[in-house]
Amino acid sequence: MTTRWLTPEEQRAWRAYIAATHLLEDTLDRQLQQDAGMPHLYYSILATLSEAPERRLRMTELAEALKITRSRLTYAVTRLEKDGLVRRESCRWDRRGSVAVLSDAGTAEVERAAPGHVETVRASLFDHLDEEQVGQLEAICTTIVRSLQGEDASTPAGDDLPWRRRSSPCS
């Protein structure tokens, strides 16, 4: 089958996507590295835990929530544990499992860093989009998520963490 190349419109969209994601990740990483001494992913881990019931989540659930590999998470949690922001407990019901728990210091750290992070997300993104575009972005991204893993496609991506509160540190 002969390759279905991208149309010019798709090429433009794709190039813009690549550029935007690189710039945005860089910006978030730098801001958080400055302000909290950790890359964006690590903050996301803390933020996600902070919104989970009892501030605890099984490693695998956490990895799935953030769409990262287990091994990447293992490394990250090990570092955060060294920093005293997270601790591991072993799962009572499944002795194979381990649970990441946000410590008090971790909670404090998220709360301290959240405003700066949210501000950066706003300044980089949402302050420049109108309501409609926010909806479009969600629709597009949800579609991507489904196409790449939600074959079962039951839950509208994001609803897999249904306990989130209003003023969230927003990962």
Add this chain to the structure above:
Amino acid sequence: MTTRWLTPEEQRAWRAYIAATHLLEDTLDRQLQQDAGMPHLYYSILATLSEAPERRLRMTELAEALKITRSRLTYAVTRLEKDGLVRRESCRWDRRGSVAVLSDAGTAEVERAAPGHVETVRASLFDHLDEEQVGQLEAICTTIVRSLQGEDASTPAGDDLPWRRRSSPCS
């Protein structure tokens, strides 16, 4: 000033964005690692060079086109050079400069790998978006790019590589 938290709609969009970008980068990296033995960024470097006049670009231009740091590029080009896909030449006009040139092997490699990559981009993304959404995605991403660096905002992001041809390997 009290933090302007994200609205629920923005939170949903943001979570979907994070998930989508992680999944998509993972997918592209894995496909290219399988099929071409290199991560996505490295393919993008080759692809970008393949569309440049004479298949050559100054290091800094290349870094700017891809929105990555110079040092990241230096490392990547060093590897690609070892693989014989790119070679460095020194710039005639500015003796500080060095120019990355796509070798014949590099050109062949892009051509070999392009169909699989484009197919993956399609399958993950464009096949699930309608024309309108492609436009929306471009608009949104262009906005991000401008907000993060195009303060001068003259060229509509992407047009900084105006020599691109139709059936492109699409970085």
Add this chain to the structure above:
DNA sequence: TAGGTTTGTTTCAAACTTGAACCAAGCTAG
């Protein structure tokens, strides 16, 4: 209930990224 598979997690080495420091080479104002 022993053996085999699956699931949850970690480990390890190799590859990659980061940021600060460095080295030229160009530029510019005395």
Add this chain to the structure above:
DNA sequence: CTAGCTTGGTTCAAGTTTGAAACAAACCTA
């Protein structure tokens, strides 16, 4: 010219990511 700033690029060490392999507990299933 020329000391001092800027620009183009690389280097290095420390930190992170990857993917495959290792383990161990849980779950079959005959």
